[in-house]
C-alpha cells in the first residue's frame with residue numbers, strides 16, 4: 001500500500017470563532033490561534049484543519065463566504081493569516097483550509113450582480129428557476145428548515161439554497177464558475193497551504209430539471225438528497241478539479257459528503273481515479289437518529305456501530321482511505337453522546353479515543369475533544385446561536401406547536417452548539433477563552449474541564465491522547481494494518497484485530513458502564529505479548545486472554 005504523509009497524520013480541527021480570543025472582543029481570532037500553536041505541537045498533531053476564516057456575514061458562522069480572497073475582519077488580517085501559516089510550518093505542522101464552494105454568501109459580489117437582472121454576467125453563477133403553479137420550483141427542503149428556494153421579487157425567479165437563504169447554491173454546470181473556483185484554490189495553494197477540507201462537496205452536481213423529491217405524508221418540503229447528493233457529474237467535476245488544480249501540489253484533500261456510502265467512497269478515494277484522498281461519511285453519526293432525522297433521538301446499538309465501522313474499514317482497505325472522526329463543529333461532543341460524561345467521564349473519553357485511533361485511516365481530533373469537553377444545556381433557546389438550531393426550534397415549536405421541553409432535549413443531545421461553546425483553556429472567567437464577553441456562553445463546567453488542568457495531570461484525557469498519537473507514529477501496523485472484527489454479536493464489547501505482516505494488535509473496548517467478562521474466542525489466532533495502552537492502570541498480571549473489563553475499559557495488546 002502506498003505510504004504517504006497524509007495517511008500517517010493526525011489532524012486537529014479548529015473552529016476559529018470558539019478557539020481563542022486575543023483582542024478581548026469575545027470572538028476567537030487568528031492571532032489567538034497563533035498564540036496557542038505550542039499547545040497543539042505538544043499534543044503531537046501533524047495537520048491543522050481551519051474552519052472558514054474568509055470574509056462572511058456569519059449567517060452560518062463563516063460557511064457563507066462573501067469574499068474567498070479576504071479574511072473576516074473579526075478574525076484579523078491576511079497578514080495575521082500569513083503569520084499563522086508561517087508559525088504552523090515552523091513547528092513542522094501543516095495547514096488545510098475549508099473550501100466552501102457548493103454555495104457562497106448572498107453578499108458575495110457575484111450574487112449581488114446576479115440578482116440585478118436575468119441577463120447579468122453573473123446570473124448563471126447561481127441556480128435560478130421559475131416557480132411552478134405559483135409555488136417554488138420543487139418540494140425540496142433546506143437543511144435549515146423551510147423551502148430550499150427563495151423568491152427574488154426583482155427578477156421574478158427563485159434561487160436554490162440547500163442551506164440558509166443567505167447561502168445561494170453555486171451553479172457548477174457553468175464552466176466559468178468552475179474556473180473561478182479553480183483559480184481561487186490555486187491562489188490559496190500558492191500561498192503555501194497543504195490542502196483542503198471540502199464542504200458538502202458531493203452536493204455540487206444536481207440532477208438536471210430539479211425534479212420533486214419523494215413525497216412524505218404531512219411534510220410540505222421533503223429531502224431532495226437523492227437528487228443532489230453524488231449527482232450525475234460529481235466524478236467529472238472532481239476529476240477536472242484534480243487535473244486543473246490538485247495534481248500540481250503535494251496536498252491532502254478530504255471531502256465532506258453527507259449521504260455518501262462505501263461503494264461511492266471507493267470511487268471518490270481510489271487514488272487511481274485522481275479525485276480526493278478521503279471523505280467524511282455521516283453513516284456512523286446517523287446511528288442514533290430515528291426515521292425522522294437527527295432530531296428524532298434513538299439510542300446507539302453497538303452492533304449497528306460494529307456493522308458500519310467494519311463496512312468502511314474493510315470496504316476501503318487497499319483501494320481508498322478512511323477519515324476517522326467522532327467530533328466536529330456540527331456534531332455533539334462524543335463523551336456525552338456515546339460515552340458517559342458523569343461517573344465515567346475520563347474512562348469513557350479515553351475508551352472512545354482508543355477505539356477510533358487504533359483504526360485504519362486518518363484520525364481527526366476536534367478542538368476540546370482531547371480534554372473531554374462535554375455537551376452543554378442552556379436553559380433558554382435565546383442562548384443558542386446556531387442557525388440550524390434556531391430555525392428548527394422556530395419551525396417545530398413556534399410554528400408547529402411541538403413540545404418545548406421535547407425539542408430542547410433534542411437540542412441538548414444533537415445541537416451543533418454543543419461543539420461551539422468556547423474552548424476551555426483554564427479556570428479563569430470565560431474559561432480563559434476571552435477577557436471580554438464571549439459570543440456564545442461558556443460551558444459552566446470550565447472550572448473542572450480545561451486545558452491547563454489537563455496538561456498538569458499526567459492521567460488526563462489530554463496526556464492519553466498524546467500517547468495515542470505517539471503510538472500511531474511508533475507502530476506502522478496502526479496506520480497500514482488491515483482490520484478484522486471479532487465478537488461481532490457482543491452488545492457491550494467492541495473488539496477488533498489489526499494485522500500487518502507477522503505483527504498483530506488486539507483492540508478491546510467496553511462501550512458500557514458495567515463490568516463485562518472478556519474471553520478471547522478460540523478461533524482468534526493471537527498471542528498477546530505486550531499491553532501497549534490501556535485507560536485503567538492495569539498491571540501486567542493475570543491472563544490477558546480472559547479477564548473482566550471495567551466500565552468503559554479499553555486495552556490494546558500487541559502480539560503475534
Ligand code: TEU
Pocket residue numbers: 060063064100143163199200256258294329330388416
Ligand atoms: O455541513 C453540511 C451538513 O450536512 C451539516 O450541516 C449537517 O447536515 C447539519 O449540520 C446537520 O447536522 C457543512 C458544514 O460543516 C456546516 O457547518 C455548514 O452549516 C453546512 O455545510 C453549510 O455550509
Ligand code: CA
Pocket residue numbers: 021022023024025026027028029074
Ligand atoms: Ca477576537
